[in-house]
Amino acid sequence: MLVASSKGIIMSDKLILENFMPYRLARLSSTVSSTIARAYDKEFGLSIPEWRVIAILGRFPGLSAVEVAEQTFLDKVAVSRAVTKLLKSGRIDREFADADRRRSILNLSEKGREVHDRVAKLALEFEKNLLDGLNESDIESFDKVMDKLLARALKP
């Protein structure tokens, strides 16, 4: 059985990777993240994991390293390297939440907050450009389908 749309999404009994929705989402997400990364790498020397850690702590201060890693949606080892680098460069601070140093919480330093605010500005401009040319009903519909797909993917 085939359910075919005009172009991309074709459901068949053979895996055609470039038409496979999870692969297409990965491609789009990665391309979007890499494109914007070129701007903040050039200006601030940040990698994708480093920027994601900064963005998450900007929005949700005081998370543990594990919680930050979960929110980045990136490889744990890569995020751990990024956290180490950001601690060394003084862009984030670590505090230990208990005496035996088993739980630490992370926050942006003043320097990190400054980087955050400047990259956030770039990021929002990038988003504006990305969505420019789409009409409002396209965006609304895309938005709705993203929510539905996320809800379905989270369903046990």
Added chain:
Amino acid sequence: MLVASSKGIIMSDKLILENFMPYRLARLSSTVSSTIARAYDKEFGLSIPEWRVIAILGRFPGLSAVEVAEQTFLDKVAVSRAVTKLLKSGRIDREFADADRRRSILNLSEKGREVHDRVAKLALEFEKNLLDGLNESDIESFDKVMDKLLARALKP
């Protein structure tokens, strides 16, 4: 200035991470990949990078390790670990394309092809479930916007 849709996409001058399109794409893509990973990890002991390498070689045989890594849209170090593990477990084969062993090409072994075909079946069932409940015009519109966003993100 605000351009607000019914729910998710809000463009403002402050970065609200959970409304930021690149972040939402990363979240959706990662959630979709992780959900399907639970099935193939359980049955075949494969990680996400391992399955992506297998899927890519199933579709595009004879790529180099670098080319495979690019197509996975994952952290290079994580993909390199996955390739090593798949070589060790005999699921992929490596041939050297020149005498000085500087360029190697990868292919699925017979064992790897079997795993590919069985996981592909799971993956397609998962995709079918994921898209179930969306109507054809939602899928078409989503498809179209994904193409547009990809094209815009690739634009230099």
